[in-house]
Amino acid sequence: MTDRDMIVCRCEEVTYGELVDTAGQFACNSRELKLRTRAGMGYCGGRTCRSLVDAIALAATERDVTQITLKYQPPVRPVHFGDLGAIPND
Amino acid sequence: MRDLIIIGSGPAGLTAAITAAEHGLDILVIDEYLKPGGRLLGQLYEEPGGNWWNGIEESRKLAGRASSLGLDIRLGISVHNIEQIDGSWLVHADCETFETKSLLLATGAAEAPVAIPGWTLPGVMSVGAAQVMTNVHRVKPGQRGVIIGVNVLSSAIAMELKIADVEVAAIALPKTNQVNGKAANPSEVMNALLHVSHMAPSPLVKMGSKLMTNDFMKRMGITLYPKNGVRMWDIPVMLRKAVIRIEGTDQVEGVTLATVTAEGKIIPGTEEVIGCDFVCIAGGLYPLAELAALTGCPFYHIDELGGFVPLHSEDMRTPLDGLYVAGNITGIEGAKVAMSQGKTAALAIAKDHGQDIADTSLSEAVRQISSTRSDAHIQFHSEVEAGRRKLQEYWEQHAAGMRNVMV
Ligand SMILES: Cc1cc2nc3c(=O)[nH]c(=O)nc-3n(C[C@H](O)[C@H](O)[C@H](O)COP(=O)(O)OP(=O)(O)OC[C@H]3O[C@@H](n4cnc5c(N)ncnc54)[C@H](O)[C@@H]3O)c2cc1C
Numbered sequence: 001m002t003d004r005d006m007i008v009c010r011c012e013e014v015t016y017g018e019l020v021d022t023a024g025q026f027a028c029n030s031r032e033l034k035l036r037t038r039a040g041m042g043y044c045g046g047r048t049c050r051s052l053v054d055a056i057a058l059a060a061t062e063r064d065v066t067q068i069t070l071k072y073q074p075p076v077r078p079v080h081f082g083d084l085g086a087i088p089n090d
Numbered sequence: 091m092r093d094l095i096i097i098g099s100g101p102a103g104l105t106a107a108i109t110a111a112e113h114g115l116d117i118l119v120i121d122e123y124l125k126p127g128g129r130l131l132g133q134l135y136e137e138p139g140g141n142w143w144n145g146i147e148e149s150r151k152l153a154g155r156a157s158s159l160g161l162d163i164r165l166g167i168s169v170h171n172i173e174q175i176d177g178s179w180l181v182h183a184d185c186e187t188f189e190t191k192s193l194l195l196a197t198g199a200a201e202a203p204v205a206i207p208g209w210t211l212p213g214v215m216s217v218g219a220a221q222v223m224t225n226v227h228r229v230k231p232g233q234r235g236v237i238i239g240v241n242v243l244s245s246a247i248a249m250e251l252k253i254a255d256v257e258v259a260a261i262a263l264p265k266t267n268q269v270n271g272k273a274a275n276p277s278e279v280m281n282a283l284l285h286v287s288h289m290a291p292s293p294l295v296k297m298g299s300k301l302m303t304n305d306f307m308k309r310m311g312i313t314l315y316p317k318n319g320v321r322m323w324d325i326p327v328m329l330r331k332a333v334i335r336i337e338g339t340d341q342v343e344g345v346t347l348a349t350v351t352a353e354g355k356i357i358p359g360t361e362e363v364i365g366c367d368f369v370c371i372a373g374g375l376y377p378l379a380e381l382a383a384l385t386g387c388p389f390y391h392i393d394e395l396g397g398f399v400p401l402h403s404e405d406m407r408t409p410l411d412g413l414y415v416a417g418n419i420t421g422i423e424g425a426k427v428a429m430s431q432g433k434t435a436a437l438a439i440a441k442d443h444g445q446d447i448a449d450t451s452l453s454e455a456v457r458q459i460s461s462t463r464s465d466a467h468i469q470f471h472s473e474v475e476a477g478r479r480k481l482q483e484y485w486e487q488h489a490a491g492m493r494n495v496m497v
Contacts, residue, residue, distance in 0.1 A: 001207040002207060003265075003267050006207045006208075008269070016267070020268060048203060051376065052203065052205055055269045059268055063391060066389065066391075067389070068383050071383070072383040073384075074384055075170035075171055075182075076384070077122075077168040079170050079184065083184060083185045
C-alpha cells in the first residue's frame with residue numbers, strides 16, 4: 001500500500017491521494033477541502049482526521065490564527081434523533 | 091436551575107467541583123467516561139527525586155473528597171451541545187437537558203494522529219488507548235508493540251507498558267508525508283525532546299546537552315545518532331528510523347522500518363520488517379475545545395499550547411457571561427497545572443455568584459498556577475509560558491476593544 005491509497009477519513013473513506021490532489025488543484029482551505037471531498041463530514045465529525053485534513057490544506061493556504069479551521073457543529077457526539085427533542089427536566 | 095455545571099471530571103473539573111462546593115454552590119458534574127478522573131486515571135510515572143505519580147490513587151483521592159461533599163457526579167453521559175439562552179446555559183446531554191447559571195468546560199485534550207499506510211488495520215490504536223487499556227482496564231493491548239511518534243507522551247507510555255510487562259519493540263518516527271509534518275523530521279524531534287528534558291529518555295538528554303550549543307552541533311548530533319536507536323528502559327528510541335508501512339492482512343503483523351536522513355528522507359535499500367501484534371500512534375495532544383467552539387467564544391491558535399484555545403483570562407473567565415474554562419482545554423500541560431486551574435476557576439465562579447472571595451485569594455490562586463507550571467515535572471511544550479503570555483495579550487487586546495465599544 002502506498003500513501004496515495006491510504007485512507008485518511010475513515011467514516012467517508014477519503015484517501016490521502018484524493019485530498020492531496022484536490023488541495024493541489026483548487027489551492028483550497030480546510031473547509032473547502034472538506035466540502036469537496038467529504039473528509040471529516042462523517043459519523044465521528046472529524047474527530048480522527050481533522051488535524052490531517054488541516055495539514056494538507058495548510059500546505060497551500062495560510063493559517064488564520066483567529067478561526068478554528070474546521071468548524072464544529074452540534075451535536076458534537078452521535079445522538080439518536082429521538083433524544084434530540086428532549087425537554088429540560090432540571 | 092443549578093448554580094454551576096462542570097463538564098469533565100478530570101483533575102481540573104474535580105478540583106473545581108470540590109472548591110466550588112466548599113463555597114456553597116449547587117453543582118452538577120457530567121462526564122462521558124465511566125469513572126471520574128479523566129486522563130489522570132492512566133498516569134503512572136516516576137518523578138525526579140523518586141516519587142511515583144499514580145493517577146489512579148490521585149483520582150481516588152479527588153473522587154473521595156467530592157463524595158464526602160455530597161457532589162452530584164453523573165457518569166457515562168456525553169454532552170453534545172451547549173447554548174446560552176436568556177442569561178442561563180442549557181447543557182444538552184444524551185437524553186436530558188440541564189440548565190445552569192454558570193458553566194465550566196473542563197473537557198481536557200484529544201490525541202492527534204499521524205498517518206502511515208496500514209494505519210486502519212485492527213491492532214493499530216492511539217498511544218492513549220494503549221495507556222487506558224493497560225493502566226485503567228488492566229488489559230494488555232498485545233504482546234509486542236511498536237510506537238510511532240517520539241514525544242513526551244509516547245516515551246512516558248512506553249515505560250508504563252514496560253512496567254505492565256508488555257514488550258515495546260521500538261519507538262520510531264512516522265514516515266514523512268504531507269500530514270505528518272515535524273513529527274517525521276529527526277532534527278525537529280530531537281530538538282523538541284531535548285527541550286523538555288525531564289521526561290525525555292535520559293541517555294538522549296545526556297548526549298543532547300552537549301549538542302544544544304549551536305545548530306552545527308545539533309545537526310551533527312542527529313547525524314551521529316545511532317541508527318538502531320538509543321535504549322531507554324531497554325526500549326530502542328529510534329530517531330533515524332521511520333515506520334513506512336504497517337504490515338498485516340487482517341490485523342497488525344509487523345511494521346516496515348527504513349533509515350532516514352536528518353531531514354526525514356527515506357534512504358533506499360534500508361527497509362526491514364519487524365514483527366509485532368499491535369501498533370500505537372502518537373501524534374501529540376490538542377485542546378478538546380469543541381463545546382467552547384459552539385458558543386461563539388473567540389479562539390486563537392497558539393502552537394505552544396497545542397492548537398486552538400478559547401480566549402480566557404488568567405482567572406479562567408471567557409468573554410462570555412457565565413462561561414469558564416480550566417485544564418487542558420486551555421493548553422496542553424500536566425495534571426497538576428490542570429488542578430490549580432480548576433481551583434482558580436471555582437474561586438472566580440464563586441465570586442461571580444456573590445460569595446465572599448477576597449481578591450487576594452483569587453490572585454494567590456492565579457499565582458499558584460504559574461508556580462505549579464514552573465515546578466512541573468512533565469511539560470508537553472518547552473515554550474508553554476510564552477504561549478500563556480501570548481494568550482494573555484490577546485485577552486488584554488480583547489478587553490481594550492470591548493472598552494472602546496462601550497465608550
Ligand atoms: C492520552 C493522554 C495521556 C496523557 N498522559 C499524561 C501523563 O502521563 N502525565 C500528565 O501529566 N499528563 C498527561 N496527559 C495530559 C492530561 O490531559 C492532563 O494531565 C490532565 O488530565 C488534564 O486534565 P483535564 O481535567 O483538563 O482533562 P481530562 O483529564 O482529559 O478530563 C476531561 C474529562 O472530560 C470528559 N469529557 C470531554 N468531553 C466531554 C463531553 N462532550 N461530554 C462529557 N464528558 C466529556 C472526558 O471524558 C474526561 O474525563 C495526557 C493526556 C492524554 C489525552
